[in-house]
Amino acid sequence: MHLTRKAIAERIKDIDVVIELLDARLPGSSANPMLADMTAGKPSLKVLNKQDLADPERTEMWLSHFNGMPGVRALALDASMVAPARELVSACHLLAPNRGGMAKPMRVLICGIPNVGKSTLINTLKGKRAAKTGDEAGVTKIEQRITIADDFYLYDTPGVLWPRIIVAKTGYNLAASGAIGRNAFNEEEVALELLDYLRRQYPSALEARFKLTGVADKTDEQLLDAIGRKRGALQGGARVNLQKAAEIVIHEFRGASLGRLTLETPHEFLEWRAVGEKLDAERQLKKDAIEHARLVRLKKVPRPPRAGARDSESSD
Ligand SMILES: Nc1nc2c(ncn2[C@@H]2O[C@H](COP(=O)(O)OP(=O)(O)OP(=O)(O)O)[C@@H](O)[C@H]2O)c(=O)[nH]1
Numbered sequence: 001m002h003l004t005r006k007a008i009a010e011r012i013k014d015i016d017v018v019i020e021l022l023d024a025r026l027p028g029s030s031a032n033p034m035l036a037d038m039t040a041g042k043p044s045l046k047v048l049n050k051q052d053l054a055d056p057e058r059t060e061m062w063l064s065h066f067n068g069m070p071g072v073r074a075l076a077l078d079a080s081m082v083a084p085a086r087e088l089v090s091a092c093h094l095l096a097p098n099r100g101g102m103a104k105p106m107r108v109l110i111c112g113i114p115n116v117g118k119s120t121l122i123n124t125l126k127g128k129r130a131a132k133t134g135d136e137a138g139v140t141k142i143e144q145r146i147t148i149a150d151d152f153y154l155y156d157t158p159g160v161l162w163p164r165i166i167v168a169k170t171g172y173n174l175a176a177s178g179a180i181g182r183n184a185f186n187e188e189e190v191a192l193e194l195l196d197y198l199r200r201q202y203p204s205a206l207e208a209r210f211k212l213t214g215v216a217d218k219t220d221e222q223l224l225d226a227i228g229r230k231r232g233a234l235q236g237g238a239r240v241n242l243q244k245a246a247e248i249v250i251h252e253f254r255g256a257s258l259g260r261l262t263l264e265t266p267h268e269f270l271e272w273r274a275v276g277e278k279l280d281a282e283r284q285l286k287k288d289a290i291e292h293a294r295l296v297r298l299k300k301v302p303r304p305p306r307a308g309a310r311d312s313e314s315s316d
């Protein structure tokens with residue numbers, strides 16, 4: 001992880017435009033918070049990919065949100081469609097008008113979380129399978145340069161997640177989307193979080209797909225149990241195999257069998273992030289206090305004056 005960050009930071013020096021691929025179903029959670037610092041000063045483009053799986057109304061909300069931010073340009077696409085992908089090439093020329101021609105080829109870096117569609121987009125632009133793709137996180141292992149035209153290079157990079165995900169919901173949404181490797185999260189926990197959101201925001205999608213009624217009034221656990229029963233995910237008599245039920249929910253969300261759904265609005269995401277940042281700051285303060293106490297014990301820093309103790313120097 002650290003190496004990839006270093007590799008990107010190193011590569012960015014010689015890059016003209018950075019394209020950050022986001023997942024249109026979780027545009028806030030799929031944005032790398034470290035990237036803004038690393039790409040500072042470079043023209044950059046946010047691309048909401050997999051828009052064919054996302055709620056179109058919400059995709060519009062996110063595009064307005066991003067395009068309203070200073071210095072940010074965003075567009076949405078489906079990485080397998082040629083015409084919209086080609087628009088990216090023109091967008092890069094607009095962002096770096098002084099690049100082009102054999103002497104000054106355009107160098108574009110495509111980065112984003114694992115499994116978001118970076119290699120697929122590159123293959124679409126190239127017109128053939130130049131980069132390896134696959135429906136799991138971590139398919140691209142090393143950076144690869146692909147020549148789109150004599151004066152246009154694309155750099156495919158391995159997907160990157162950041163070391164500390166401080167927004168709880170972001171972790172769950174990344175796992176639900178397929179950005180986190182199979183054994184690195186608990187399916188049952190992720191499915192319950194997903195159901196919690198969907199039963200509030202998209203109850204009819206759940207009802208239609210799993211032939212259920214009144215999902216908004218059920219608890220997440222009741223809902224997972226009901227889905228398991230409907231799908232025959234049973235074990236030892238009439239008990240539901242919750243692991244299997246969870247896998248069904250996640251799988252059907254990923255394949256858009258539940259419809260085109262988006263797991264966050266700009267407003268929700270900003271709220272979750274504010275809470276996450278506050279909790280993280282509190283955690284950090286506690287950690288600092290513990291570390292300070294340790295250093296005091298080791299006599300590496302002076303003991304702080306006790307509250308109420310007289311300050312002999314200033315009072316004399
Ligand atoms: N429905 C849909 N699927 C897509 C889209 N783009 C990519 N995919 C699928 O998503 C999966 C991951 O695509 P890749 O191109 O391998 O993703 P990547 O970002 O290169 O992934 P890593 O190399 O693992 O970081 C593949 O199964 C693709 O077919 C899209 O716009 N819509």
Ligand SMILES: [Mg+2]
Nearest residue numbers: 118119139140
């Ligand atoms: Mg890849």
